[in-house]
Amino acid sequence: MKKYFENCEICGSSEWRIVFEGKIREGAFGCLTEDSCIIAKCAYCKVERLNESACKDESFYKNKDYRQLLNEPDDALGFLVEHDIIQLRNLSALWPDSIRNKCIADIGCAAGSFLDHVSSLASQVIAIEPCEEYHDYLKRRDCAVYSSIESALPEWKEKVEYAFCFSVIEHVLNPLSFLSSIRALMKPGGRLIISTPNVEDILMDLKGDEYRRFFYRVVHRYYFGRDSFEYCVRKAGFSVVESKCVHRFGLSNAMAWLRDGRPTGDKPLEHLDSPMLDQFWKGYLESIGSADYLYFKLEK
Numbered sequence: 001m002k003k004y005f006e007n008c009e010i011c012g013s014s015e016w017r018i019v020f021e022g023k024i025r026e027g028a029f030g031c032l033t034e035d036s037c038i039i040a041k042c043a044y045c046k047v048e049r050l051n052e053s054a055c056k057d058e059s060f061y062k063n064k065d066y067r068q069l070l071n072e073p074d075d076a077l078g079f080l081v082e083h084d085i086i087q088l089r090n091l092s093a094l095w096p097d098s099i100r101n102k103c104i105a106d107i108g109c110a111a112g113s114f115l116d117h118v119s120s121l122a123s124q125v126i127a128i129e130p131c132e133e134y135h136d137y138l139k140r141r142d143c144a145v146y147s148s149i150e151s152a153l154p155e156w157k158e159k160v161e162y163a164f165c166f167s168v169i170e171h172v173l174n175p176l177s178f179l180s181s182i183r184a185l186m187k188p189g190g191r192l193i194i195s196t197p198n199v200e201d202i203l204m205d206l207k208g209d210e211y212r213r214f215f216y217r218v219v220h221r222y223y224f225g226r227d228s229f230e231y232c233v234r235k236a237g238f239s240v241v242e243s244k245c246v247h248r249f250g251l252s253n254a255m256a257w258l259r260d261g262r263p264t265g266d267k268p269l270e271h272l273d274s275p276m277l278d279q280f281w282k283g284y285l286e287s288i289g290s291a292d293y294l295y296f297k298l299e300k
């Protein structure tokens with residue numbers, strides 16, 4: 001155990017329990033790692049972590065490798081077209097707050113799909129993105145662009161009134177120091193909306209290892225549930241304004257997993273093509289905490 005896992009980066013505990021051992025996802029559905037990986041759960045704060053030797057280092061996100069691995073377009077426009085359709089979910093997490101006339105920052109914004117949806121409301125827009133391929137596009141949109149939080153800090157320390165960080169924390173080397181640096185950018189009383197996949201996703205239990213080897217992936221170092229995420233954000237000094245689970249897929253996706261062992265994404269199965277049914281399914285999972293994503297609204 002010691003060989004694979006150091007003390008927990010979040011709570012300091014040295015006690016880990018293996019929860020999964022085997023090949024995991026490397027890219028799109030069906031692509032698995034060559035070697036076996038280990039996922040272990042911290043005995044104290046309950047975060048789950050991939051063994052470090054299987055993880056991608058931070059330089060991996062600086063060029064197009066990451067998007068290519070995901071089979072996603074690596075040019076700004078292609079990326080935006082694919083990501084615009086998911087922004088309603090991110091915008092819903094902001095409601096009923098307003099960012100009008102506020103200084104905002106998006107940490108890990110990629111080509112800035114979310115920012116494009118909100119930037120006209122803000123007084124100042126800061127875009128933080130390690131992949132420099134997107135920087136020209138972001139600059140043309142009048143964003144102040146940085147490749148890391150550290151490089152933005154000299155100018156923006158304690159100035160950001162509303163920060164956003166969607167689907168990034170699961171990749172970073174140390175979630176606690178990552179959150180602390182976001183916090184350093186923020187004005188006292190400022191808010192942060194942050195999202196990450198939910199390790200308590202219902203399919204983790206319903207479909208077991210077949211789903212787990214899809215859910216766990218080499219690009220994600222950490223896997224949070226509601227409690228472990230709350231522990232982590234509080235330890236970083238934030239107070240929790242709101243925490244919720246959000247489910248992205250209709251019932252057909254779960255049914256296809258159970259029947260065929262594969263996702264359908266947004267494509268409905270015959271007999272289950274019903275927005276009403278999907279709405280109920282999503283609402284049900286969100287109410288019992290088994291939806292596939294976590295959204296936290298935090299305050300400094």
Ligand SMILES: [Zn+2]
Pocket residue numbers: 008009010011012013042043044045046047
């Ligand atoms: Zn821990």
